[in-house]
Amino acid sequence: MWAVFELQWVRLKRNPFLVLSFLGLTFVFVFLLAGSQADQKMTVHTFTDQLSEPQMAEWLDLLNDSDTLTFQQSDREDVVDLIEAGRISFGLHVDEEQFHYLVGHQSHYQIAVDQHVQRVFQETLRIRQVAEQTGITDIQGRVEEALEQPLMSIDVDALKGDASQADAERFHVVIGMTLYFAIYTILITISSIIIQKRDGTWNRLILSPVKKTKIYLGHLFYCFLIGFLQIVVSFALFHYLLGYDFGDQFGAIVLVLIVYVFSIVALGMFLMGLIQSPQQLDAVNPIVATGMAMLGGAFWPIDLISNQMMIALSRVMPIFHGMEGLKGAILFDQGITELLQPLSILLLMGVLFMGIGINLMERDTKI
Amino acid sequence: MLEVEGLKKKFKTNVAVNEVNLYLDKGESVGLLGPNGAGKSTTISMISTLIKPTAGKVRYQGKNILKDPNSIRPILGVVPQEIALYELLSAYENVKFFGKIYGLKGKQLEQKIDQVLELVGLQDRKKDLVKTYSGGMKRRINIAVALLHEPEILIMDEPTVGIDPQSRSYILDMVRKLNQEKGMTVLYTSHYMEEVERLCDRVYIMDHGQIIASGTKEELKSILSSEETVLIEVDQTSSAMLDALNELTAIQQVTEAPKGYKLIVSKGANVLADVFSLAETMDIKITSAHVEVPTLEDVFLHLTGRKLRD
Numbered sequence: 001m002w003a004v005f006e007l008q009w010v011r012l013k014r015n016p017f018l019v020l021s022f023l024g025l026t027f028v029f030v031f032l033l034a035g036s037q038a039d040q041k042m043t044v045h046t047f048t049d050q051l052s053e054p055q056m057a058e059w060l061d062l063l064n065d066s067d068t069l070t071f072q073q074s075d076r077e078d079v080v081d082l083i084e085a086g087r088i089s090f091g092l093h094v095d096e097e098q099f100h101y102l103v104g105h106q107s108h109y110q111i112a113v114d115q116h117v118q119r120v121f122q123e124t125l126r127i128r129q130v131a132e133q134t135g136i137t138d139i140q141g142r143v144e145e146a147l148e149q150p151l152m153s154i155d156v157d158a159l160k161g162d163a164s165q166a167d168a169e170r171f172h173v174v175i176g177m178t179l180y181f182a183i184y185t186i187l188i189t190i191s192s193i194i195i196q197k198r199d200g201t202w203n204r205l206i207l208s209p210v211k212k213t214k215i216y217l218g219h220l221f222y223c224f225l226i227g228f229l230q231i232v233v234s235f236a237l238f239h240y241l242l243g244y245d246f247g248d249q250f251g252a253i254v255l256v257l258i259v260y261v262f263s264i265v266a267l268g269m270f271l272m273g274l275i276q277s278p279q280q281l282d283a284v285n286p287i288v289a290t291g292m293a294m295l296g297g298a299f300w301p302i303d304l305i306s307n308q309m310m311i312a313l314s315r316v317m318p319i320f321h322g323m324e325g326l327k328g329a330i331l332f333d334q335g336i337t338e339l340l341q342p343l344s345i346l347l348l349m350g351v352l353f354m355g356i357g358i359n360l361m362e363r364d365t366k367i
Numbered sequence: 368m369l370e371v372e373g374l375k376k377k378f379k380t381n382v383a384v385n386e387v388n389l390y391l392d393k394g395e396s397v398g399l400l401g402p403n404g405a406g407k408s409t410t411i412s413m414i415s416t417l418i419k420p421t422a423g424k425v426r427y428q429g430k431n432i433l434k435d436p437n438s439i440r441p442i443l444g445v446v447p448q449e450i451a452l453y454e455l456l457s458a459y460e461n462v463k464f465f466g467k468i469y470g471l472k473g474k475q476l477e478q479k480i481d482q483v484l485e486l487v488g489l490q491d492r493k494k495d496l497v498k499t500y501s502g503g504m505k506r507r508i509n510i511a512v513a514l515l516h517e518p519e520i521l522i523m524d525e526p527t528v529g530i531d532p533q534s535r536s537y538i539l540d541m542v543r544k545l546n547q548e549k550g551m552t553v554l555y556t557s558h559y560m561e562e563v564e565r566l567c568d569r570v571y572i573m574d575h576g577q578i579i580a581s582g583t584k585e586e587l588k589s590i591l592s593s594e595e596t597v598l599i600e601v602d603q604t605s606s607a608m609l610d611a612l613n614e615l616t617a618i619q620q621v622t623e624a625p626k627g628y629k630l631i632v633s634k635g636a637n638v639l640a641d642v643f644s645l646a647e648t649m650d651i652k653i654t655s656a657h658v659e660v661p662t663l664e665d666v667f668l669h670l671t672g673r674k675l676r677d
């Protein structure tokens with residue numbers, strides 16, 4: 001078995017291009033998708049006619065307490081220029097106790113911006129009013145202090161813990177893309193069995209004293225490791241290069257990955273059993289990988305879909321359970337016991353696919 | 368040592384091999400001869416336990432190998448018709464890998480690798496990737512891989528297809544040496560008559576999935592012993608001569624040949640005297656005449672009415 005296993009690495013070393021390119025693609029896609037989402041934090045050009053520097057800075061500070069908006073100080077002339085050039089649709093004009101917009105053309109962003117700005121203004125002005133009436137200058141600080149040490153607190157936990165929406169989206173892309181491209185790598189790696197069956201080297205293996213189960217194990221273990229490593233390496237790169245925080249549930253993440261990769265390897269065996277000619281592989285691999293990733297919700301959250309059939313379909317895709325497991329561990333800090341459901345479903349799928357797959361593969365050659 | 372009995376393989380409706388019986392004795396070199404699609408490869412695959420027969424038995428030392436394939440696999444060396452090598456690996460790495468899975472290790476493995484690479488004459492190119500090899504070199508490595516574990520029985524499926532005459536001659540000499548010096552039993556499949564004539568003691572002729580003749584080369588040729596082929600060359604051919612030759616009762620068949628005629632005659636009939644006197648009366652000079660010894664090609668032609676290769 002180890003000779004067979006070792007051989008696969010030598011072959012990979014001679015032709016690493018394909019596997020490396022899938023790792024590369026994972027990055028490209030995450031950059032494109034996650035990158036563009038990060039850019040959606042909108043910049044609002046803000047200027048003033050009357051306020052002093054520190055006053056303006058205070059307003060900007062208050063306004064910038066937002067996940068989605070950035071308020072950036074500008075001059076009136078600059079804003080007018082930008083609007084005239086069509087680069088921005090509006091600018092925010094802030095003065096003592098009032099604000100308004102300099103509008104080039106209507107934009108739906110303006111509504112969102114306006115809501116935010118109104119809220120900030122109302123709150124701040126109310127606090128100032130109270131401060132004037134009571135003579136307490138540091139109302140803001142006191143309110144915050146009081147909130148930090150509340151007499152009575154009401155915890156409002158979101159159903160699934162504490163991940164912010166933006167975090168969830170960022171990770172959805174990273175996890176989805178990584179798992180998606182891992183399917184590719186695994187299917188392509190496993191198709192080497194079919195190719196060897198065609199070129200006759202498989203027969204040579206069969207004729208050797210090495211048991212057939214060990215020949216399969218050598219190949220499958222290699223496929224498993226390649227898939228696993230690809231995911232681990234890509235997560236590691238996301239962590240160290242792009243600062244993604246994968247949380248503390250290291251054991252749970254690894255375990256989910258193990259059963260996920262196992263289920264995909266098994267799925268690969270099943271597919272190889274169905275197809276018998278290597279020519280079909282080139283068509284089947286992308287269809288299966290992409291189809292599964294779409295249906296399984298790797299590209300967009302399955303929560304967005306309301307069609308019952310689509311939802312049911314997503315549940316039979318290993319990638320769906322892989323994503324659930326990883327999101328649970330990474331975003332919601334769930335441990336192994338809390339992830340038993342996706343773990344056991346993936347394991348079950350793996351065992352089923354593997355069993356059927358091997359039987360299909362050997363249906364002609366049973367001897 | 369190895370017996371095949373009533374072997375049959377059906378692919379859906381196509382009967383590729385039908386009721387084949389054959390045997391191999393220890394140390395023999397046996398040819399399996401037949402045109403494209405005769406069922407040679409299918410027969411060999413069944414003997415080497417790679418595909419399951421529809422019916423029939425293969426016995427090695429009295430034991431049915433279909434029940435226990437592992438009783439024969441380790442002593443078989445199979446050279447497949449298609450090159451079965453890892454193209455991205457060097458010759459050395461290919462041979463080494465297949466040696467390893469046969470349980471060879473360390474010094475012994477290195478020694479064996481040296482030996483077979485020497486034998487197939489590829490020592491100097493052993494570090495090159497197989498994909499950079501010529502057809503003939505690939506063929507030779509294809510054989511080397513099957514020899515590493517010193518099999519008792521070497522089964523070769525058209526090992527010389529599509530290569531230059533030198534490589535071919537090299538391979539044939541090599542197989543002959545293995546058979547005669549190492550006592551390896553050889554089952555050699557081919558549709559080249561000359562190869563089988565040169566290499567094999569006994570021959571099976573196969574066509575349409577069936578063995579249509581078998582025996583030693585001499586036995587097979589004696590199928591043709593009731594007839595002889597006489598080739599004559601003349602200084603000028605004429606249709607009158609052709610007609611006159613056809614008139615002679617001792618001659619069964621006359622066909623035109625380059626610069627003369629090909630005569631099929633009953634064995635023992637002394638036609639040459641008649642032919643010479645006929646030529647003299649027609650004022651034609653016979654420049655050469657000789658009696659041909661039949662080849663296996665003729666045997667095949669006789670048995671099937673077709674040429675072995677078209």
Ligand SMILES: Nc1ncnc2c1ncn2[C@@H]1O[C@H](COP(=O)(O)OP(=O)(O)OP(=O)(O)O)[C@@H](O)[C@H]1O
Nearest residue numbers: 378381383401402403404405406407408409410558
């Ligand atoms: N896997 C298969 N499925 C269906 N038919 C097959 C299969 N393998 C062989 N055959 C058919 O069986 C017949 C015999 O094929 P085989 O390969 O044994 O011939 P062969 O004597 O080796 O010919 P060649 O000299 O061309 O190698 C052919 O008609 C072929 O089409």
Ligand SMILES: [Mg+2]
Nearest residue numbers: 407408409448
């Ligand atoms: Mg053949």
